[in-house]
Amino acid sequence: MSESEKIRSSEITDESAYLNRRNFIRAGALAGTAAATGLVYRYLNPPPPREVTTADIEGFSEAKGPLKDELTPIEDVTNYNNFYEFTTDKRGVASLAEDFRSDPWTVTVDGLVERPRVFGIEELLKIEQEERIYRFRCVEGWSMVIPWVGFPLKKLIEMAKPLSSAKYVAFQTYYGGSNPEGPDVKLPEGPNAMGNVFAGIPFPYVEGLRMDEAMHPLAILATGLYGKLMPPQNGAPIRLVVPWKYGFKSIKSIVRITFTDKQPPTTWSAATPNEYGFYSNVNPEVDHPRWSQATERRIGEYGRRETLLFNGYAEEVAGLYKGMDLRKNY
Amino acid sequence: MNDTQFNKVLIVVNALVPPALLAWDWYQGNLGANPVEFVLATTGVLTLLFLLISLAVTPLRKITGRNDLIRYRRMLGLFAFFYGCAHLITYSIFDKSLDLSAIVGDVWQRPFIALGMSALGILLPLAVTSTKGWIKRLGGKRWQRLHRLVYVAAVFGVIHFYLIQKSDFFWPIVAGIVLAVLFGYRLWVKFAPKVRSEAKA
Incomplete structure (x- = not known):
């Protein structure tokens, strides 16, 4: 007699119990895999934005007058950032930069100047601060309206007293990654380490302006936004804002400003010279080779709006480029 | 419900999780500063992901010996x-x-948009002829030849993905490697036995 024949009929799982168990396993498989898929999705797309925790700036003069443009909400300004040293994911910079320390901080001013010097950030914050509401147009085709706080770059240039041979101003961003040249400032290790090896552009990030562009009253060194000290993701503690140029010209977290007689290298034009030039003025007529610059999406709006020459600051800055072919000097 | 039917339900439910969360985040205003860009990127990545998964079915079937995967x-x-x-x-x-002139201009001027459109253009007849009726009408051989175009669509899709990036090519490269492995496996299966038998002779 074989073993199977010994099983009493009472021991055989009846069909309904078998089906129940199968349904139970199936329900579990459905719920389990769906939850796992959801978790993977959430991990790759973390949602809600973080609040800005930087201190209020005291005693700056507020921008006056009726606004032509509506301000972009602070959550959007501080949670949609291009800061490749941290990550190329614009939504991910805020959390990665959260613990970035920008105090102590120094900015070295050197090169062709009468008075080279190293500024502590506290000295720069003592310069009379004013609010400037500017449109900010990214080369990727989106734009914001941001209430910056800062002071004209011109003020710093005048303090440094450039020699007559100085024709350009070069800027350099702090870089906390492995870099043979080493960052210019000694900062606490850990939170300021930057390790984005997939950025595809060389660091430290560098930018530059022609002297007359740098001296233009619209060009500012910004130390904050929305009345608060500059959040790390937006370029703490001090950054450049040149509102008539694409956003990547407005270099963040500046550690060095050098006056030169030759046009300095700039990161994006060095990385892809056929796509990005030294000037990079906002111009709807001159397309990026891979996308049109004729229109832009204002953050917070659904459709697209027309992009304006020099980002709408033509009246103020067009004179700087008189007689220049803007197609060649893109 | 038999196992095949259940597995199909399992696939549908899981495949619909991302758009469900996407819709939920949109409704909650949690898509970030640029929702359109985000939805565009997410749907694009999902297209490529499912294209690659569907291309992995045959290699997986051959490796695991589970012929039912074809279903x-x-x-x-x-x-x-x-x-x-x-x-x-x-x-x-x-x-x-829906600005047609802007779209036409885009397709005309920017190769990556043209590539993306072509890839979807290739997928359209494949989707239409995916039914049993069409397999019969075309005959297995012809149907199979037509559906090999999916590799062209996938190559276009990966290049399209690559060309949108400014400088960080990590994910397009990952997609490219996966596609190369899947395609390489097919070629190997097709030509390797011949090479071996020729070597013997």
């Missing part, structure tokens, strides 16, 4: 087409506001 391939391919359509709709309605 899920049509569905996976149709999901790729579905996400491709969602991607196109997001682009043409929400990004370009």
Whole structure:
């Protein structure tokens, strides 16, 4: 007699119990895999934005007058950032930069100047601060309206007293990654380490302006936004804002400003010279080779709006480029 | 419900999790500063993901010996087409506001848009002829030859993905490697036995 024949009929799982168990396993498989898929999705797309925790700036003069443009909400300004040293994911910079320390901080001013010097950030914050509401147009085709706080770059240039041979101003961003040249400032290790090896552009990030562009009253060194000290993701503690140029010209977290007689290298034009030039003025007529610059999406709006020459600051800055072919000097 | 039917339900439910969360985040205002860009990127990535999964079915079937996997391939391919359509709709309605001249200009001037459109253009007849009726009408051989075009669509899709990036090519490279492995496996299966038998002779 074989073993199977010994099983009493009472021991055989009846069909309904078998089906129940199968349904139970199936329900579990459905719920389990769906939850796992959801978790993977959430991990790759973390949602809600973080609040800005930087201190209020005291005693700056507020921008006056009726606004032509509506301000972009602070959550959007501080949670949609291009800061490749941290990550190329614009939504991910805020959390990665959260613990970035920008105090102590120094900015070295050197090169062709009468008075080279190293500024502590506290000295720069003592310069009379004013609010400037500017449109900010990214080369990727989106734009914001941001209430910056800062002071004209011109003020710093005048303090440094450039020699007559100085024709350009070069800027350099702090870089906390492995870099043979080493960052210019000694900062606490850990939170300021930057390790984005997939950025595809060389660091430290560098930018530059022609002297007359740098001296233009619209060009500012910004130390904050929305009345608060500059959040790390937006370029703490001090950054450049040149509102008539694409956003990547407005270099963040500046550690060095050098006056030169030759046009300095700039990161994006060095990385892809056929796509990005030294000037990079906002111009709807001159397309990026891979996308049109004729229109832009204002953050917070659904459709697209027309992009304006020099980002709408033509009246103020067009004179700087008189007689220049803007197609060649893109 | 037999196991095949249940597995199909399992695939549908899981494939619909991302758009469900996407819709939920949109409703909650949690898509970030640039929702259109985000939906565009997410639907694009999902298209490529499902295209690659559907292309992995045959190699997986041969390696594991589980011939029943073929039953899920049509569905996976149709999901790729579905996400491709969602991607196109997001682009043409929400990004370009159905401005036809802007779209035509885009396709004409920018190779990566033309590539993306072509890839979806290739998927359309494949989706239409994915039914049993069409397999019969075309005959297995012809149907199979037609459906090999899916590799062209996938290559276009990966290049399209690559060309949108400014400088960080990590994910397009990952997609490219996966596609190369899948394609390489097919070629190897096709030519390796011949090479071996020739070597023997």
